[in-house]
Amino acid sequence: MADVPDFQTTEEGRQYESEVMIILSAEKKDYPNYFGGLKVASGREFKICSPIDPTIEYGIFQEPEEGTMEEAVGAAVKAAESWGKVDIAERARYFQAVPGVLKARRMHYVASITVSCGMIRQDALKEVDSAIEAVERILKEASEIGKRKPMGVWAVISSPNSPFASPVAFAVAAMIAGNAVVMNPSKYCPMPIHLFYNLMEKYQLPDGVLNLIVDRKEYTTPELVDDTRIAGVVATGGGDRLEDLMFMQIDDDLAFVNELKGMNPVIVYRPSDMKATVKNIMDSAFAYSGQSIFSCSKVIMMREDHAKFTELLSEYMKDLKTDDPVNDTTHVGPLINNDEAKRFNDLALQYMPFTIAKGMPVPKDLPENYIAPIAISGLEKEDDLNYIDTALPILNIVVVDSVDAFFQEIEDSECGQSAGLFTKDPKLIERFKNEVDVPQKFINESSRSLRPAFDARLERFVK
Known part of the structure; x- marks a missing residue:
């Protein structure tokens, strides 16, 4: 890790790095599971290391015993009975302080996200600021929702793709609407959700309204979704654990909110400024090392734009720096774990004949989950990478x-949550707006402009 202030160029950067150092130097906490207001420790511990450096162990977590998730849902069911009868204005008051606390301790939360997930400051700031905006919006909605009834118990299942903003916003919306919630974050970076739980505990949210279960083997996720007492499921992010939910046999009466990562594809057609277009697409593709909910993995263009686009892309990617995410000069931080790095390296080797651009070489002293992004082009039409997202820093250009x-x-x-367009053609812009069916669209700007949890609205969680 860099010493303050060698790799910081702003006062905000120095404050951020100072918070990172505070977290790393603090005594390692024990993180239990929670249900019904109880701290539940099984005695079977597992340590979680930061993706920044495998020698950084930032917490000790508890492997839940058999039946823990069943107990958590039971506690949520019991709490929901009384919580749903509380006036919505009173329910909202438990959350009124959340935006202010996040603003006051903004850099602490940002640093916590970096340590647990490996995000550079820009992306971690977006997580915290998106959570603030979403909770403020939800609190405003509380005065407008009327007398509609809550649904019962909601599961909020999340991944590292949005480790804080999305799960927190959906959980807050569900609880203000009168539901109880069981949060089930990724085993790779659960600390941000523990910070949220601790905040709600401080403001004396009634026992059982919010419950939190993390497990190393991830068997509790299907247990949670299969529990017939659950009224709805929020799935946010990506990876096998969440994608498997799409293939489970789920009761027709179960409400489902999907904020899964996809390709977030982009069309390029005669843009007014090709240099700006290439830079914006690089920003879209390699934000959070290609792991963001809105990271773009596919660009579609005609032959007339291809030569200039790829020439500039190759030139600009040579300066794309992979390094410690705490440093101000870093563009791309680590992948979330070594398994993802191996998957990237296997794909990079497989598609080496099609690689047209690559980021700066990775310093040899960095761990193996630091990789240099690549861009590819010329794949056969039936190749899976033309249609299916990898959630890795691999950008595929299709002509x-x-x-x-x-x-x-x-x-x-497999679009996921968004699609983009770069053009000066007003007719194409209008057609894109009318015909492309995705939750969010971005035009002549980076997908980094999009916010997670855009669909965390009270009306999703009431009858």
């Missing part, structure tokens, strides 16, 4: 022969 083919490519892609 088509007509404007209509742009929209067919979007239609065939």
Whole structure:
């Protein structure tokens, strides 16, 4: 880790790095599971290391015993019975202080996200600021929702792709709406959700309204979704654990909110400024090392734009720096774990003949989960990377022969939460707005402009 202030160029950066150092030098905490207001320790501990450096152990967590998730849902069911009868204005008062606390301790939360997830400061700031904006919006909605009834118990299942903003906002919306919540974050970075739980505990949220279960083997996730007492599930992020939910046999009466990561594909067609377009797409593709909910992994263009685009992309990516995410000069931090790094390296080797650009070489003294992003082009039409997201810093450039083919490519892609367009053509912009069916659209700007938890609204959690 860098010493203050060698790798910081701003006062905000120095404050941020100071908070990181405070977290790293603090005594390592024990993180239990929680249900019904109880701290539950099984005695079977597992340590979680920071993706920044495997020698950094930032917490000791408890492997839940068999039946723990069943007990957590039971505690939530019991709490929901009384919580749902509390006036919505009174329920909202428990959360009124949350935005102010996050603002006052903004850099502490940002540093915690960096340590637990490996995000650079810009991306971690976006997580915290998005949570603030979402909770403020939800609190405003509380005065407008009327007398609609809560649904019961909601599961909020999350991944490292949005480790704080998305799960916190959905949980707050569900609870203010009168539901109890069981949060089930990723085993790779649960600390941000523990910080949220501790905050709500401080403000004396009634026991059982919020429950938190983390497990190393991830068997509690299907247990939670399969529990017939659950009224709804929020799935936010990506990875096998969440994608498997899409193939589970789920009761038709179970409400489901999907904020899963996809390709977030982009169309490029005669943009007014190709240099700005390339920089914005690089920003979209490699934010949070390609792991963000809104990271772009596919660009669609015609041959007429391809040569200039790839020439600039190759030039600019040579300066794309992978390094310690705490440093101000870093563009790309680590992947969340070594398994993801191996998956990236296997794909990079497989697609080496198609690689047209690559980030700066990674310093040899960094751990193996630090990798240099790549861009590829020229894949066979049936190749999976043309249609399925990897959640890795791999940008695939697809060439088509007509404007209509742009929209067919979007239609065939695993889009996820967004799609983008870079063009000066007003007719194409209008067609894109009308025909592309995705939750969010970005036009002539980076997908980094998009906010997670955009769909965390009270009306999703009431009858």
